[in-house]
Amino acid sequence: FxxxxxxxxxxxxxxxxxxxxxxxxxxxxxLGKVPLFDATVEKIKAEVDKEIALGIDTPIPKDFSGGYTHYRHKQNFVIAQQAGALYQILQDEKYAIYVRDMLLQYEAMYKDLPVHPQVRSYAPGKLFWQCLNDSNWLVFMSQAYDTIYDFLSSEEREKLENNLFRPFADYISLANPAFYNRIHNHSTWGNAAVGMIGLVMDDQALIQRALYGIQDDGLAVGGVDDDGGTIKSENQKRGFLANLEEPFxxxxxxxxxxxxxxxxxxxxxxxxxxxxxxxxxxxxxxxxxxxxxxxxxxxxxxxxxxxxxxxxxxxxxxxxxxxxxxxxxxxxxxxxxxxxxxxxxxxxxxxxxxxxxxxxxxxxxxxxxxxxxxxxHSVNLSDGANGDEGGVAVLRSGQEDLTAVFKYAAQGLSHGHYDKLSFSLYRKGTEVLQDYGLVRFVNVGQKGGGNYLKENASWAKSTIAHNTLSQNQEMHFGGDYKTGSQHHSDLHFYADHDEKVQVASALETNAYPGTRMHRTIAFINANDFSEPFMLDIMKVSAKKAHDYDLPFYYFGQVIQTNFDYIKPSSLSPLGDKNGYQHLYLEATGKPSADTTQFSWLHEGKFYTLSTLTAPSDEILMTRIGANDPDFNLRSEPGVMLRRNNTQDTVFVTIVEPHGSYSPVTELSLNSNSAIKSLELLHDDKAYTAVRIEDVKGKTQLFVVSNLDAEKTREHTLTIGSKNYRWEGPYAYITAP
Amino acid sequence: FxxxxxxxxxxxxxxxxxxxxxxxxxxxxxLGKVPLFDATVEKIKAEVDKEIALGIDTPIPKDFSGGYTHYRHKQNFVIAQQAGALYQILQDEKYAIYVRDMLLQYEAMYKDLPVHPQVRSYAPGKLFWQCLNDSNWLVFMSQAYDTIYDFLSSEEREKLENNLFRPFADYISLANPAFYNRIHNHSTWGNAAVGMIGLVMDDQALIQRALYGIQDDGLAVGGVDDDGGTIKSENQKRGFLANLEEPFxxxxxxxxxxxxxxxxxxxxxxxxxxxxxxxxxxxxxxxxxxxxxxxxxxxxxxxxxxxxxxxxxxxxxxxxxxxxxxxxxxxxxxxxxxxxxxxxxxxxxxxxxxxxxxxxxxxxxxxxxxxxxxxxHSVNLSDGANGDEGGVAVLRSGQEDLTAVFKYAAQGLSHGHYDKLSFSLYRKGTEVLQDYGLVRFVNVGQKGGGNYLKENASWAKSTIAHNTLSQNQEMHFGGDYKTGSQHHSDLHFYADHDEKVQVASALETNAYPGTRMHRTIAFINANDFSEPFMLDIMKVSAKKAHDYDLPFYYFGQVIQTNFDYIKPSSLSPLGDKNGYQHLYLEATGKPSADTTQFSWLHEGKFYTLSTLTAPSDEILMTRIGANDPDFNLRSEPGVMLRRNNTQDTVFVTIVEPHGSYSPVTELSLNSNSAIKSLELLHDDKAYTAVRIEDVKGKTQLFVVSNLDAEKTREHTLTIGSKNYRWEGPYAYITAP
Ligand SMILES: [Ca+2]
Ligand SMILES: [Ca+2]
Ligand SMILES: [Ca+2]
Ligand SMILES: [Mg+2]
Ligand SMILES: [Mg+2]
Ligand SMILES: [Mg+2]
Ligand SMILES: [Mg+2]
Missing domain, CATH: 1.50.10.100 (Chondroitin AC/alginate lyase)
Incomplete structure (x- = not known):
């Protein structure tokens, strides 16, 4: 840099x-010479002028997020910051007057303001229901104050500093150490807020408190916030710099x-x-x-x-x-x-x-x-303060024509999901295989005040909600946050130097004690294929037999399957806990071939999932939405491979975009998969080899070295009568 | 003109x-001077050149739509027509040669070509599975032939005309009168095909056959095609001109x-x-x-x-x-x-x-x-050859900010739905309340050969699939095509002169014998509302008590209801026939107020449906997809008002778009309905009056004259102690 x-x-x-x-x-x-800047000034000026015309309103705090007083105070700090900038840029005093009058109204109110009446947070604010939003306010208002500082009289400044800013900064910090002293995005806002106003007021104590936190917060180790996140852990660091060091x-x-x-x-x-x-x-x-x-x-x-x-x-x-x-x-x-x-x-x-x-x-x-x-481009990002707690690999093919997001990270604090080794797949900006995201309608007051809904924990965080392996219908780490927080997945290797084959491979050994999951995701740009496809190898090594489910949450309409399935006349939940209670079972199928295929159409594109199946496997077709009394979930489909009572096993899947359909031309092009069959040609502790045969009869071989991920290691492997020799943790061989 | x-x-x-x-x-x-024309030439030249490079292929017909031979022959006639135009425009003989060689290949094949092997149509073609596609071929190839006519030798022309074009024209007409002599879009293609080649060859007999059909077709009255459409009715006209007169x-x-x-x-x-x-x-x-x-x-x-x-x-x-x-x-x-x-x-x-x-x-x-x-703009289009068989009214507000499509038409031949007085609602290009459309994946071979799927008849055509009234869970006309074809709805009045209030009102008296349905749809651009809303009054007059269902097929997520509902843990079909078998019942609610409200969010916009309910009414929340063994249906939601065991009744509903939500700003604006309550202030044979109160306490009154739709008629109506006087079939009164 x-x-x-x-x-x-x-x-x-x-x-x-x-x-x-x-x-x-x-x-x-x-001014007047740089179009994008001028346009921004004009746009913001229009917004601010509109607000000035409406008049200043600093209502007595009452509402939760989604309600008027919440909206108004939020709008106030956004507009005040912008008005302050306009004052400096345009040197029109009306903007300074607007900010000054608003701040003085806040000063008049804040002096006697009790804690917000909606006490639902572990750290209630005064202007807002939580200290977090109060901190937002101060981060913006500090900037507004700085821009009109010289416009104010020293009496006005003193009044604001003594009655508003300093008490405000103390309230979100000293009065709320459980909010302020964490390693959490909440605390980052709090630290920044205290620091920003400290810088404007040239208050060293506040600046130090911002950078290094409250030295003696009196908090006991333990305790959780509204989302179940840890408030204080053993030897916890604090303050802005610690918040910067830890989560990044x-x-x-x-x-x-x-x-x-x-x-x-x-x-x-x-x-x-x-x-x-x-x-x-x-x-x-x-x-x-x-x-x-x-x-x-x-x-x-x-x-x-x-x-x-x-x-x-x-x-x-x-x-x-x-x-x-x-x-x-x-x-x-x-x-x-x-x-x-x-x-x-x-x-x-x-x-x-x-x-x-x-x-x-x-x-x-x-x-x-x-x-x-x-x-x-493809990128591999480590997780953990020292970069040694797993990570996220993003494989990209073409100009984002195909993108896989492979998550082998740490728990991700209180907002983390139990989704070890899960992935999602995109075609340009369209989700092909989704990560569900959260269950929350942020700021939509009618939906639980705009806060996290209970289905966030019961569905969105669950393992079965993700495109990854569930064992015995249980969640990773038993769904226990503390346990999950002690572990992370590990990278086996990442290789994006060859645009024909890009690979990310990672291990998870703690999510299900006694079971080792090793997932390798490869983008293969094969010679005879019209488009790149994704190869997914999930190798499971377990101490005893378990029931496995591997779901894929697609979008769109089923076009074809090479297996028969039965749709029940009534839909029932697939289970009663761990997220399974939220899935309706729409159909159950049995494989009719070793390579089971499932094709669908979504937004003008065909996709085929080809997966290796045993005769005893089941294919479940599911839909999200069961046990959702308030319609908080999206009704979206999935297809799941179920393999029961199995110890060691390998799931081999290809997800292949192909062809197109247009409702305007009504042309259906290349609507069939190019994959004829998959074969697990070799699998032991050291190597897993998958053979792919296409419909033209051509074959490809992909081998992953399961134990040794050294870039320069030489490997030899004999399969049948053939000897293969390569360097590095994987081999891709055409015409094997 | x-x-x-x-x-x-x-x-x-x-x-x-x-x-x-x-x-x-x-x-x-x-050439070279008009960009849009030049760009089209370039684009088509690129396509045609690509095909010329691939070489001509006229495979022996084998496949159904969605298969290769179907695609190839279709592509051939499209490219030949374009190549012919390029020959004329660019005067490059390679294009003429391409068309000539292709036509000669067809000539060589057609001479001995049997009927298409896929015999699934009432009128199988030779190149394609149905005469319809053969006719497409001839319409395009006639143009191609015309453009290279002078390039060909007279021997070549003779060969083509005697062995290909004339037999081809005869096959789709004389050999297939059931296809050629109907009043149907199939016949229009057939007539045009025969006429086009007749014009090129200067063959008066073919031209006359095109314009006036086959004089003596030998067909018996009756008989239906693959879609259940009538082939020959009493006194049926025929030929191109008749096909132009009748359906338009x-x-x-x-x-x-x-x-x-x-x-x-x-x-x-x-x-x-x-x-x-x-x-x-x-x-x-x-x-x-x-x-x-x-x-x-x-x-x-x-x-x-x-x-x-x-x-x-x-x-x-x-x-x-x-x-x-x-x-x-x-x-x-x-x-x-x-x-x-x-x-x-x-x-x-x-x-x-x-x-x-x-x-x-x-x-x-x-x-x-x-x-x-x-x-x-708003438009009212009559249906029927003489414009006296109902019609379709399209109400539009703003720049298509809100559009209602109100269908009070005739049956619409064999592709018609049992959807009398149904409507759909759009916001710009987004469906708000949908018409389901068809159940067919046109040209997607894997889905029943790309043809109509059985759920088209069992679901898409059914009455309950539409935003209109179902009585006793039956279809309009008992779902009988012949009966439906004898009737049509009737316009009561249409008024779009006032941009504040636009109204379409229509009657249906035959769909359920003994029951008169009178639906009035109004767009009201009220002073105190941020956006126009739709008022829907469905007045039912019946000879005896019936069970009524009035569904609304929305998209998106439920945001709020003012009634309680119960979601069963398992989903079962709502019925076993007439389309009901395809609906899962997701929830059942009971009104808690006279004005029942249901809000949802779709693509960043909030919508509220407010409807007048009696305490004994039920609100059903449904989802499409039951009894759909091949996943042919789209899983989409609906909300349905159920009023059982009732004789005369009025359904009064407002559908109101409001506010916005953005996942980028996370601002939820104006997420609550502006409607406080609806009241049926007056209802008798002559007048129906609805009072709308908004959340600010302001009221509006909408009155419809049920019997007299004269534009200039003076009406007086006393409601309570107030006298209202107006001219024309409706009145809209603010502050009544
Ligand atoms: Ca996107
Ligand atoms: Ca007619
Ligand atoms: Ca559209
Ligand atoms: Mg996580
Ligand atoms: Mg997730
Ligand atoms: Mg119809
Ligand atoms: Mg329809």
Whole structure:
């Protein structure tokens, strides 16, 4: 990375937190000359002017998320931050007056404000039902305050600082250590909030409290929050820097997953930037080998072709890099990083920049036609503070024509799912095999106040809700969060150097004690195939016999199967616990061949799943939605391979996109699978070899070395009368 | 209409059928100067060149639709027609040679070709499994032949005409009168095919056979085709002109509905155009007061904001004005119609024109920036040859922000559904309350050969599959096609002059003998509402008590209800026949208030259905998919109001889009209904009055005159202590 820093600023100067005096000057020099920046100013000006016309409202806090007072206070801090920036940029006092009057109204109210009446959180706020939202407020209002600091009289400043900001910062920290002193995105917001206002007020105590947490919080080890997340563990670190060190891996992967990373990136980046502007000697933005800047790239890589984040763990589908915190990330990443021109193309799509020097730099870059396409490649991201707690591999073929997201990570804190070695598959921006995501209608008040619904725990987190192996209809780690948090999967190897064959292989030995699961996912771009396909080998080694289920959650309409199935006239739940209670059994089939095939059509594309089956296997066709009394779940289908009473076994599956269908031309092209059969040609402790025969009679062989993953190791294997010799942990042999 | 005709041509000149000699000259003069035309030439040239490189294949017919030989022969006639046009335009003999060689191959094969081996049709073809596809072939190949006519030697022409074209024309007509002599889109294709080749060969007998059918077909009255459609009825007319007169209403609505109109428009327009070019004195294109040109407008008006046709009757969803036959319709409609500049904007979206003089004219218009947006308004289209057999009303609010399709038509021939007074609702291009469409995967061989599946009759055609009233769980007309074909619904009134209130009101008295159904659908753009809503009044007058079901097939997730419901742990079918066997009962609720409300979220928009309920009513929540052994149905939800053992009654419902939800901003705006309550303030034979109270306490009154629909009639009505006086069939009164 190459850093381009503004000079260290006079700490007493304002604004200097995010928008700097120097930045304001540059912006004013360029006003009317940089279209993307000007358009953003116009857009935000229109929004702010509309709010100013409506008048300031700071209602007595009453509502939960989804209700009016919640919405209003949230809208207030967003608009105040924007109004402050407009004041600096346009130097129109009406914006400063608006912010000042709003802050003074808050000051008048806050003095005597009790804890929020909706006491449902482990850490209730005052303006909002939880300290988390109060912290959001302070992160934004600190910026607003900084921009109008010089406009205020010293009496006004004193009033605001003594009656509003300092008590506010103390309430979310000293009064709520269980919220403030955790390793959790909640605490990151809290730390940043305290730090931001500390920087504006030049209050060293607050800045230290932000960076290093509350030294003596008086909390007992143990205790859980509303989501079941640990509040304090043994030897727990605390404060902003610890929150930066712990959840980010050296690759910039955030252990809670991209949905929460997106949320946490804002306080991480905004406080780190503020520190960079005011106290660069702390090196916060560079902390842990620039992990925050790496995190921006990691996050952008955890999106599909539309920019939607992969819904790992608790993630709401549809959240994407069009969210404001990603505008922040892209702008800060461009300015404080190495001015990667690929970031400019994302800024172009976002069609909005920050109203500060970083946004100006991006807008100037776009105007200069410096943007290059943000091209996503295959990537392997480690998890864990030291990068040694598994990870997430993303295999990509073509221009995101096919993308597999293979999760072999740690538990992912309280928002983690019991989904070891699960994967999801995308075609461009379309989900082919899904990760369900969360069960929550965020901010939709009618659905449980917009909070996590009980089916999040009973379905979304469950193992059977994921495209991975369930044993004896149980959840990984018995669904126990503490146990899950002590373990992680392990990478066996990752190889993306050959565009014909890309492979990620990982192991899980703790999810089901006594059972070793080894999954290898390969993208194979075979010569005679019209498109790349995915090969999935799940090798199970168990101390005794178990019942196994391996589901695949597809979308669309069943087109063809090569097995017979029976649909019952009534649908019943597949089980009574561990997520199974939420699946209706729509049909049960028995294999009629060694290679069982299942084809479906979704959004104009055909897909075929071909999987090796034993005669005693069953194929279950399922639909989500049973035992869902409030219609919280989406009614979506799945196909599941069931193999009962088996000890060691290998599941071999190919998922193959092919052909197309258009309802306009009504042409059905290439609607049949190109796979004729699969064969498990060899399987022992050391090697597993799969032979693939296509409909033209051509064959391919894929061999994985199960024990030795050394890149340069030489292997030899005799299968039948043939000897194979190769280097590295896998071999791909055409015409074997 | 203003007609701009080319001069009558020398009938012996070639090409003169569609592409004319004069047209070719103009096109050649403009080559390289008109981007849309040039781009189409390039695109089609690329396709044709690719096929020429592959070589000609005219395989022995073997496969059903979805199979290779079916695909190949279909592709052949499409490419041959295009290659012929390219030969004329580019004057490159390779295209003429390609067409010639292909035709000679067909000639060699056709001489001894038996009837197609897949005998599943009432009228099997030779190249294809049904005469219909053979007719498609001849319609296109006639054009191809015309374009290379002068390139061929007279010996070649003689060979082709004697051994291929004439026997081909005779086979689909004389040998298959049951196919050729009907009033049906099949026959239209047959008639056009015979007429097109007749025009090229200057064969008056064929031309007369095309226009007027086979005079003595020897068919007995009665007999049905594969879809249950009548083959010959009493006093049946025949031939192209009869097929034009019968199914088109004077407004240009085609009784089978837009999906089949789209299919039939091509032979209608292409043969009418050929007649216009070669024998304009017949006035075919102007026949029945220009009904073909009116039909183009009707068809474009039967699309949603994306250009998707409303799936009335058997219609495949996703078929749209991007289909090639609509390029033909738009180009011919522009050229031979009054050069409506709004058609140019559709041509721009289609991004393709015909390779003839009509396409050139459109491309020149586009280049001259003459295109204007195709703005769709509310429209009422009559059904029936004389426009007196009911119709279809399309109410539109804003720029297609809300569109209701209200069907009070005739049966619609063999592809008709038992869906009297049903409606569907759209928001822009998104279905809000759906018409299911058909159960068929057209050309997807794996799904029953791409043909109609049995669930088309058992589900898609059934009354309960539609958003209309079912009585005693029976289908309209007992599901009897002959009975249904004798009746139609009747318009009560239609009024779209007031953009605040638009109304369509219609009656059905035959579907359930002894029961009179009167449905009134109004779009109300109320002052205090953020968006227009739909009011639906279904007034039922019955000779005795019945059980009524009124379903609404929505999409998306349930957000809120104001009634309690119970979800059984297992799902069972709602009934055992008439479509009910295909519905799972997901939940049963009982009203807790007079105004029952049901809210859902779909694609970022909230919707609330508010409906007047009696305490004994039930609310059923359903899902499509029961008794569907081959997964042919889509699993989609519905909510149904059930009112049992009732004689006269009125169903009053409001469907109200409101607010928005974005998974990116996570803002949930205006997620609550603005409706507080509905009240049936008055109901007797003469008047039905509904009072709507909103959450702010404001009221509106909507009154419909049930008996007298005269536009200028003065009405007075006393409700309680108030007297209302208005003119016309409805009254809308704010603050009543
Ligand atoms: Ca997407
Ligand atoms: Ca008729
Ligand atoms: Ca649409
Ligand atoms: Mg998950
Ligand atoms: Mg997890
Ligand atoms: Mg229908
Ligand atoms: Mg019908």
């Amino acid at each position: 190459v850093f381009v820093f503004a000079n260290a600023l006079n700490a007493k100067e304002h604004p200097s937190l995010i928008l700097t005096k120097e930045g304001v000057e540059k912006i004013r020099d360029n 891996s050296p690759d910039g992967y955030y252990t809670e997953g991209p949905y929460y990373q997106r949320y946490a990136m804002y306080p991480f980046l905004i406080f780190a930037t503020a520190m960079q502007n005011k106290l660069p000697e702390y090196g916060v933005l560079q902390h842990k080998d620039n992990v925050l800047l790496k995190g921006i790239d990691a996050l952008l890589n955890l999106t599909d072709a539309d920019g939607d984040f992969f819904p790992l763990n608790d993630g709401q589908k549809g959240m994407s890099y069009f969210t404001p915190s990603l505008v922040t990330a892209v702008n800060i990443g461009y300015y404080y990083g190495n001015q990667n021109p690929e970031l400019l193309s994302i800024a172009e799509k976002q069609n909005e920049v920050l109203l500060d020097q970083t946004g100006l730099a991006v807008a100037i870059g776009v105007q200069a036609n410096m943007a290059e396409p943000y091209t996503k | 203003v007609f701009v005709f080319a001069n009558a041509l020398n009938a012996k000149e070639h090409p003169s059928l569609i592409l004319t000699k004069e047209g070719v000259e103009k096109i050649r003069d403009n 209403s004077p407004d240009g609505y085609y009784t089978e509905g837009p999906y089949y109109q789209r299919y039939a428009m091509y032979p209608f327009l292409i043969f009418a155009t050929a007649m216009q070019n070669k024998l304009p004195e017949y006035g075919v294109l102007q026949h029945k007061d220009n009904v073909l040109l009116k039909g183009i407008d009707a068809l474009l008006n039967l699309t949603d904001a994306d250009g998707d046709f409303f799936p009335l009757n058997d219609g495949q969803k996703g078929m749209s004005y991007f289909t090639p036959s609509l390029v033909t319709a738009v180009n011919i409609g522009y050229y031979y119609g009054n050069q409506n500049p709004e058609l140019l904007s559709i041509a721009e979206k289609q991004n393709e024109v015909l390779l003839d003089q009509t396409g050139l004219a459109v491309a020149i218009g586009v280049q001259a920036n003459m295109a204007e947006p195709y703005t769709k």
